Amino acid sequence: MGIYDLTRSTTRGLIAGLCRPTVEGLGHVPTEGPFIVAANHLSFLDSVLIQALMPRRVAFFAKAEYFTGTGVKGAMMRSFFEGVGSIPVQRGEQAASVQALxxxxxxxxxxxxxGIYPEGTRSRDGLLYRGRTGVGWLALTTGAPVVPVGLIGTEALQPAGSNGIRPQHFTMRIGAPLYFEKTGPGHPLPARRSATDTIMDSIAALTGQQRSASYNKGAPAE
Structure with a gap:
């Protein structure tokens, strides 16, 4: 068993034992080929939860600091995030955002x-914010199906401002894949916006969250 399979299996076991999550729609995940997971974002732990519970590997970005720590703690964090398939990225810089895509x-x-969070950053008030169009760009450029994911209750696992993790039940709902015509990178912004709005509508249907017409503060510029 490789480091990825071992890390994911161990993490999945801990999540199942401590949180007893409800997971719906695993059959919607394509069994082969590329796919894009587009999820709402409520908790620091969301990426880890999705990576552990999905039937296929999903690469999410994680802050570069998680890979550069020193000492035993730094080594453990680096090993864990590499083990679940995370990719280091510098946050808050436009050039870094472009490179990330x-x-x-x-x-x-x-x-x-x-995996991508169209809101850009986690919601601190539970609202589902307007999606940024990076996910639409990826979908139209590649033609890869977009798998919408709705997370419910994950904010209770690590409340904002807390360093501790509290075992709590949560729900992960996976919706039917969304397919967009592959147009390559030259598509117009309105097409990207339309695709993104369709994806956000699907996420909202899964979570039941109240919508916000605004972008989430602190997210990278569109």
Whole structure:
């Protein structure tokens, strides 16, 4: 068993034992080929939960600091995030955001699964914010199916401002894949916006969250 399978299996076991999550719609995940997981974002732990519970590997970005820590703690964090398939990225810089999308594009072209939060950053008030169009760009550029994921209750696992993790039940709902015509990277912004709005509508149907017409503060510029 490789480090990825071992880390994911161990993490899945801990989540199942401590949180007893409800997971719906695993059959919607494509069994082969590239796919894009587009999820709402409520908790620091969301990526780890999705990576552990999905039937296929999903590459999410994680802050570069998680890979550069020193000492025993730093080594453990680096080993864990590498083990679940996370990719280091510098946050808050436009150039880094563009490079991040290119990295996801490369993974999709290799036939892998990638994960993205269209809101850009986690919601601190429980609202579902307007999606940024990176997910629409990926979908139209590659033609990869978008698998909407709705997370419910994950904010209770690690409340904002807390360093501790509290075992709590949560729900992960996986919706039917959304397919968009592959147009390549030259598509107009309105097409990207339309695709993104369709994806956000699907996420909202899964979570039942109240919608916000605004972008989430602190997210990278569109």
């Amino acid at each position: 290119k990295t996801l594009l490369d993974l999709l072209e290799e036939g892998s699964g990638v």
